[in-house]
Amino acid sequence: MHETELHDLSDDADYAASQRQGSVSMQRSDSAKTSSSAEPEGAELVYVKDNVTIHPSQFAAERIGGRLMLIKQGACLLLTWIPYKGQHSKLSEKDRNLYTIRGVSFSDVRSIRRHTPTLGWQYIIVVMSTGLAYPPLYFYSGGVKEFLATIKQHVFIVRSADDANIFLVNDFQNPLQRTLSSLELPRAVVANGLSASTSISDPHPAENQPIDDGSVSGEVASLSLYNGRPRPKVHDPARDLSIQVLEKFSLVTRFARETTSQLLRESLNNGYGANERRDHSPHYHDYSYKPSTDPEKAPVEVPVVPDPLEFDKLSMVWGKPRQSPLGSGEWATFLDSEGRVIDSKALKKRIFYGGVEHRLRREVWALLLGYHAFDSTYAEREYLRSMKKLEYETIKHQWQSISAEQAKRFTKFRERKGLIDKDVVSEVWRDFSSIVAALLVKFDVFLTFYPSSILKVRTDRSLSFYEGDDNPNVNLLRDILLTYSFYNFDLGYCQGMSDLLSPILYVMEDESESFWCFVALMERLGPNFNRDQNGMHSQLFALSKLVELLDLPLHNYFKQNDCLNYFFCFRWLLIQFKREFEYEKVMSLWEVFWTHHLSEHLHLYVCVSILKRYRKKIMGEQMDFDTLLKFINELSGLIDLNTILRDAEALCICAGENGAACIPPGTPPSLPIESSLLYPQQDDVL
Amino acid sequence: MSYAYLFKYIIIGDTGVGKSCLLLQFTDKRFQPVHDLTIGVEFGARMITIDNKPIKLQIWDTAGQESFRSITRSYYRGAAGALLVYDITRRETFNHLASWLEDARQHANANMTIMLIGNKCDLAHRRAVSTEEGEQFAKEHGLIFMEASAKTAQNVEEAFIKTAATIYKKIQDGVFDVSNESYGIKVGYGGIPGPSGGRDGVASQSGGCCG
Ligand SMILES: Nc1nc2c(ncn2[C@@H]2O[C@H](COP(=O)(O)OP(=O)(O)OP(=O)(O)O)[C@@H](O)[C@H]2O)c(=O)[nH]1
Ligand SMILES: [Mg+2]
Numbered sequence: 001m002h003e004t005e006l007h008d009l010s011d012d013a014d015y016a017a018s019q020r021q022g023s024v025s026m027q028r029s030d031s032a033k034t035s036s037s038a039e040p041e042g043a044e045l046v047y048v049k050d051n052v053t054i055h056p057s058q059f060a061a062e063r064i065g066g067r068l069m070l071i072k073q074g075a076c077l078l079l080t081w082i083p084y085k086g087q088h089s090k091l092s093e094k095d096r097n098l099y100t101i102r103g104v105s106f107s108d109v110r111s112i113r114r115h116t117p118t119l120g121w122q123y124i125i126v127v128m129s130t131g132l133a134y135p136p137l138y139f140y141s142g143g144v145k146e147f148l149a150t151i152k153q154h155v156f157i158v159r160s161a162d163d164a165n166i167f168l169v170n171d172f173q174n175p176l177q178r179t180l181s182s183l184e185l186p187r188a189v190v191a192n193g194l195s196a197s198t199s200i201s202d203p204h205p206a207e208n209q210p211i212d213d214g215s216v217s218g219e220v221a222s223l224s225l226y227n228g229r230p231r232p233k234v235h236d237p238a239r240d241l242s243i244q245v246l247e248k249f250s251l252v253t254r255f256a257r258e259t260t261s262q263l264l265r266e267s268l269n270n271g272y273g274a275n276e277r278r279d280h281s282p283h284y285h286d287y288s289y290k291p292s293t294d295p296e297k298a299p300v301e302v303p304v305v306p307d308p309l310e311f312d313k314l315s316m317v318w319g320k321p322r323q324s325p326l327g328s329g330e331w332a333t334f335l336d337s338e339g340r341v342i343d344s345k346a347l348k349k350r351i352f353y354g355g356v357e358h359r360l361r362r363e364v365w366a367l368l369l370g371y372h373a374f375d376s377t378y379a380e381r382e383y384l385r386s387m388k389k390l391e392y393e394t395i396k397h398q399w400q401s402i403s404a405e406q407a408k409r410f411t412k413f414r415e416r417k418g419l420i421d422k423d424v425v426s427e428v429w430r431d432f433s434s435i436v437a438a439l440l441v442k443f444d445v446f447l448t449f450y451p452s453s454i455l456k457v458r459t460d461r462s463l464s465f466y467e468g469d470d471n472p473n474v475n476l477l478r479d480i481l482l483t484y485s486f487y488n489f490d491l492g493y494c495q496g497m498s499d500l501l502s503p504i505l506y507v508m509e510d511e512s513e514s515f516w517c518f519v520a521l522m523e524r525l526g527p528n529f530n531r532d533q534n535g536m537h538s539q540l541f542a543l544s545k546l547v548e549l550l551d552l553p554l555h556n557y558f559k560q561n562d563c564l565n566y567f568f569c570f571r572w573l574l575i576q577f578k579r580e581f582e583y584e585k586v587m588s589l590w591e592v593f594w595t596h597h598l599s600e601h602l603h604l605y606v607c608v609s610i611l612k613r614y615r616k617k618i619m620g621e622q623m624d625f626d627t628l629l630k631f632i633n634e635l636s637g638l639i640d641l642n643t644i645l646r647d648a649e650a651l652c653i654c655a656g657e658n659g660a661a662c663i664p665p666g667t668p669p670s671l672p673i674e675s676s677l678l679y680p681q682q683d684d685v686l
Numbered sequence: 687m688s689y690a691y692l693f694k695y696i697i698i699g700d701t702g703v704g705k706s707c708l709l710l711q712f713t714d715k716r717f718q719p720v721h722d723l724t725i726g727v728e729f730g731a732r733m734i735t736i737d738n739k740p741i742k743l744q745i746w747d748t749a750g751q752e753s754f755r756s757i758t759r760s761y762y763r764g765a766a767g768a769l770l771v772y773d774i775t776r777r778e779t780f781n782h783l784a785s786w787l788e789d790a791r792q793h794a795n796a797n798m799t800i801m802l803i804g805n806k807c808d809l810a811h812r813r814a815v816s817t818e819e820g821e822q823f824a825k826e827h828g829l830i831f832m833e834a835s836a837k838t839a840q841n842v843e844e845a846f847i848k849t850a851a852t853i854y855k856k857i858q859d860g861v862f863d864v865s866n867e868s869y870g871i872k873v874g875y876g877g878i879p880g881p882s883g884g885r886d887g888v889a890s891q892s893g894g895c896c897g
Binding site: 498499533536565626633634 | 694701723724725726727728729744749751752753754756757760761763764
């Protein structure tokens with residue numbers, strides 16, 4: 001194997017220096033070519049890394065391990081990832097091979113995004129110039145730096161001005177790239193030497209090199225078949241299939257990018273971009289002067305680093321004003337005579353901007369949650385309702401029929417059962433006592449809906465719905481949760497679920513309907529309650545990446561103060577802001593989330609926008625982890641929902657595909673890939 | 687309000703043992719028969735007086751459920767005192783004490799003062815853990831021990847204050863470097879740090895022990 005010279009790309013100074021010598025690094029790749037041409041095949045393995053893994057879903061059992069390689073062939077650098085054979089993955093060999101990356105030429109790569117999470121493995125996302133992105137490659141045995149350094153030796157790459165973790169491979173002429181960077185900090189542009197790199201006239205140096213299509217032996221031979229040329233013409237069914245898979249992965253990305261570029265074009269035409277730039281320049285100079293580096297003069301009042309996006313201005317320009325909720329008259333226009341939703345996309349968009357009037361929620365939520373299909377008729381929905389009611393009763397009967405005597409002996413039964421089927425069922429038997437303890441002994445479910453202050457003040461219907469000592473609705477909540485724990489043995493019952501169920505029962509006013517809507521919601525949010533908390537961790541991780549993307553100074557602040565685990569946002573994420581807003585507000589927030597308009601992960605942008613709203617206070621008061629946690633907790637009831645939603649919308653659009661790339665596939669509330677196939681009606685949601 | 691010291695407390699123990707109720711009883715002097723279950727962590731604060739010095743207690747009430755443990759662990763950092771709570775009517779909450787203790791030892795600072803509380807002692811008729819067992823466990827692990835009831839307020843005040851008094855004594859004895867905030871102690875404006883040779887004077891109303 002070619003001995004690679006290790007470059008630490010994370011070192012900005014070193015990297016900036018290398019940028020100044022852009023032409024030199026290209027020469028270097030020329031000389032590398034000369035040396036490798038000594039080999040008859042002209043193909044050389046310059047990098048190989050084992051245990052590089054793809055996570056097609058959130059399920060650990062479906063992960064696919066493989067080997068990542070960089071192959072130098074002529075002037076081309078090719079990226080290859082081959083899954084290991086005969087793995088004990090839940091996916092079939094054929095499915096696994098879908099993910100194979102076969103000798104993709106770097107002349108077709110636009111960028112590589114590096115992720116270095118505080119929790120979990122480092123990974124990269126390779127984005128092609130077509131806009132397609134490969135699923136994240138997780139480096140189980142480390143080596144991302146080495147990987148990038150190796151690429152740097154052979155291909156011209158620069159760090160993006162937008163994000164230090166994005167490495168642009170070829171194209172600086174891309175209009176979007178330019179627009180984005182023109183909105184960005186002059187500081188970042190200078191530091192990364194983008195101005196220097198734009199002067200390089202040939203964005204595809206590799207394409208100009210003669211391609212050696214001569215005889216190639218072994219594994220590499222097959223590579224040249226597809227990728228010897230910059231644009232492969234040869235059709236390979238396997239490759240086409242894999243592209244389809246990739247398209248699925250990148251739908252969000254592409255969509256977001258289109259929206260972004262369109263919006264950016266509009267705003268630039270309004271002269272907005274120029275204003276922004278002018279307004280910003282002085283701040284950046286302030287920023288580059290770091291007050292904290294001078295302990296002698298440590299000021300009492302710590303100056304807050306300006307928000308790179310000057311957020312308030314952005315929200316004025318971008319966050320569309322909220323509309324009034326969708327009413328019955330308008331709702332009727334979305335339906336055909338038999339009750340089908342004619343244009344679900346338009347409906348979702350409408351709901352995104354205004355929510356739904358309360359009396360329509362019953363009908364609309366069932367659709368948004370995916371319990372009913374948008375293209376189902378009134379009659380079909382009615383039929384499903386009755387079938388599902390029977391099914392619900394059956395499951396409910398399972399635990400209802402456990403007598404008190406049986407329950408007493410449950411522990412023993414559990415142990416035996418646990419020995420037989422440890423992985424599948426044991427947990428729920430273990431949990432049974434705690435379910436009963438939590439739900440029967442500890443009747444605290446019903447008060448989870450209101451902070452006690454609201455309970456005292458409000459006398460509206462939402463309150464009376466669950467009020468009183470022997471309230472039948474509280475019993476319904478318990479029954480549904482118990483039944484759910486029998487419906488989903490693996491997940492069982494976990495605290496926080498009642499928070500998610502309560503508004504649903506309040507809206508649906510029917511036990512079975514509530515149950516099935518809850519089931520649909522848990523399809524997406526179930527991983528929040530996994531014992532290993534993987535759903536929460538991936539969201540917290542994505543959140544930290546989004547803040548890094550959208551507010552670098554705040555990110556750096558959190559980093560310095562040991563707050564990067566974002567645990568202070570735990571409650572927000574676990575129960576979707578259930579405890580942060582009044583009941584009615586929670587309902588309208590949720591229906592906005594459930595439209596998945598713009599992003600499935602709008603809730604993460606909501607987190608970012610709240611943090612941004614309070615960044616000045618957080619940084620100005622130099623909050624440490626404890627103080628921050630307390631502060632965030634006490635924001636409950638104080639956040640203005642409409643403002644935050646507008647901000648979040650703006651941020652989501654602004655982040656575009658870079659934002660989407662921050663969020664690992666399968667992060668809740670994304671459906672696991674497997675079940676997305678079971679719910680075709682949600683395809684356009686992706 | 688100015689204080690001589692601020693102590694960070696953390697309340698831990700299985701779900702449903704009454705952690706939030708104990709806190710509410712201590713801060714608001716009331717009992718809520720149906721309390722919100724805790725997600726993540728909640729906060730309470732109260733001023734107390736020890737040795738004529740105002741001391742502010744900042745109390746972190748954590749979620750007891752097993753699956754939140756990985757998050758809960760991050761809250762131990764910098765706690766000066768911990769109330770480890772079990773429910774005298776639910777044996778399993780007592781059985782889990784060792785694992786809570788292990789968590790605390792692993793993630794909290796070594797000098798953290800731990801008070802073991804057998805809660806719900808108003809439910810004597812449903813008792814599943816004897817007072818002696820509680821005492822024994824505390825002795826074995828070097829904890830202070832009390833039985834209490836968030837419902838009747840019995841020993842609630844005492845538990846919080848006794849813990850504070852113990853921490854205060856440790857400060858007087860020079861166990862902590864109070865300028866190092868990782869011990870969960872902050873010196874306030876009204877406080878003059880340094881040994882004053884004072885004994886721990888517990889200022890509180892009396893409360894009988896229950897059994
Ligand atoms: N009789 C009696 N009941 C109590 C006492 N303390 C708490 N409870 C009851 O126990 C239940 C649980 O109390 P919480 O304070 O919510 O429990 P927790 O430990 O905070 O639980 P998590 O937040 O889930 O970790 C409540 O419904 C109270 O009614 C007590 O001293 N006596
Ligand atoms: Mg609690």
